[in-house]
Amino acid sequence: MTVNTTAALEARGVTLGYEGNVVFRDLDIAIEPGRITGLLGPNGCGKSTLLKAFGRILKPTAGTIAFDGQDITGVSTRSVARRLALLPQKPLTPAATSVRDLVARGRHPHQSLWRPWTAEDARIVDEALEATGLTDIADRDAGSLSGGQLQRAWIALVLAQQAGTVLLDEPTTFLDLGHQVEVLSLVEQVNRDRGTTVVMVLHDLSLAARYCDRLILLADGRVAADGSPWDVLMPETLQESFGLRALVIPDPVSETPLVVPLLREGQELGSA
Numbered sequence: 001m002t003v004n005t006t007a008a009l010e011a012r013g014v015t016l017g018y019e020g021n022v023v024f025r026d027l028d029i030a031i032e033p034g035r036i037t038g039l040l041g042p043n044g045c046g047k048s049t050l051l052k053a054f055g056r057i058l059k060p061t062a063g064t065i066a067f068d069g070q071d072i073t074g075v076s077t078r079s080v081a082r083r084l085a086l087l088p089q090k091p092l093t094p095a096a097t098s099v100r101d102l103v104a105r106g107r108h109p110h111q112s113l114w115r116p117w118t119a120e121d122a123r124i125v126d127e128a129l130e131a132t133g134l135t136d137i138a139d140r141d142a143g144s145l146s147g148g149q150l151q152r153a154w155i156a157l158v159l160a161q162q163a164g165t166v167l168l169d170e171p172t173t174f175l176d177l178g179h180q181v182e183v184l185s186l187v188e189q190v191n192r193d194r195g196t197t198v199v200m201v202l203h204d205l206s207l208a209a210r211y212c213d214r215l216i217l218l219a220d221g222r223v224a225a226d227g228s229p230w231d232v233l234m235p236e237t238l239q240e241s242f243g244l245r246a247l248v249i250p251d252p253v254s255e256t257p258l259v260v261p262l263l264r265e266g267q268e269l270g271s272a
């Protein structure tokens with residue numbers, strides 16, 4: 001088949017979903033290499049489903065998925081493990097594993113491509129622990145970490161994988177605001193320094209605008225808006241997709257859009 005060779009990832013005519021629940025029909029999306037793309041949309045609109053298809057853990061029932069210009073619709077997760085990293089929404093933490101050993105799994109993704117452990121691997125793991133602020137607790141059991149610490153350990157694992165394309169499903173889950181900004185800055189740094197292609201699902205619209213080059217807003221099984229943060233985060237679009245009345249103003253420093261939710265008329269704080 002012919003694929004768009006300029007795209008890092010491409011869904012073409014894809015039908016995707018679960019038994020008895022088609023989430024997308026005939027979906028076309030191309031992700032450019034070297035950019036940070038944010039997937040946005042209301043709960044249940046299919047952000048994770050699309051990321052799972054890109055990450056090879058959900059197979060489309062029609063259409064193709066291409067990666068670096070190659071049709072990978074039928075290939076296993078393992079075969080692209082070195083080049084494509086996926087942080088799922090709810091990763092399963094293995095029992096009785098230290099934080100360092102969890103992060104080290106990034107050097108042997110999916111236990112594939114086994115090769116002897118090297119000093120270079122150890123250095124990369126140490127750097128990932130340091131970058132995510134986990135060095136001091138690297139020997140703790142991963143199962144004993146707080147939600148935010150564990151999320152950072154998973155981010156460190158993805159960093160240690162050093163894949164050219166990284167898919168992150170809600171990487172800021174469980175993180176306090178300071179750590180959200182820290183983790184997203186780290187993702188931005190990896191993108192700028194190494195040219196890593198990043199696709200991430202985010203719920204915070206202002207943070208998405210600040211850290212993503214392009215936003216894709218999904219709603220009702222389709223792409224509702226796609227473009228720069230200013231193109232996508234328009235009050236009318238937010239009203240339509242999220243039922244959210246919001247003010248969109250420029251951030252005084254970055255000049256990216258800040259989304260300020262407003263109460264609807266007659267709505268009181270704390271009411272549904």
Ligand SMILES: Nc1ncnc2c1ncn2[C@@H]1O[C@H](COP(=O)(O)OP(=O)(O)OP(=O)(O)O)[C@@H](O)[C@H]1O
Pocket residue numbers: 018019021023041042043044045046047048049050
């Ligand atoms: N394993 C599954 N089996 C059946 N249906 C599923 C499964 N996982 C998700 N779904 C359904 O598919 C649809 C899309 O779900 P998905 O998790 O992709 O949404 P999302 O946009 O990531 O949502 P959220 O913002 O709540 O994380 C939803 O209707 C959801 O209930």
